[in-house]
Amino acid sequence: MENYHLTHEDGKYKLTKENGERASKVFESNKDEAIKSSKDFIQNQGGGSLKIHKNDGGFQEERTYPRANDPKKSKG
Template structure:
């Protein structure tokens, strides 16, 4: 499973694969970045850590959702 991070930059937001030197995708807003990420990862299995503007982790998502290792009872 590939691991990615969504982080704020000076010019907007970026999706970067762990270990990569360049961003895979970029967008002006966080909402737009989330949409771009979902389309980019369609058909792939990946874990995405979504950061707040201050750099702390807000949440983690798994694509596709069926690949999430955590069982949910609700």
């Protein structure tokens, strides 16, 4: 499963594959729209994990798409 990170930088949200150097997608919308668009992108890639970061850089939450791929033994 691929892991992606959604971060905020320079007034934009960037979706980057884990250990990637460049953003896969850049969103100039608000955070909710960036999360929705990231979800659609990840599902079109065959699924994966989205790690959402706070605007200050800290970790907020992790979501798995599609939901059926969520590991059963994880907390939360």
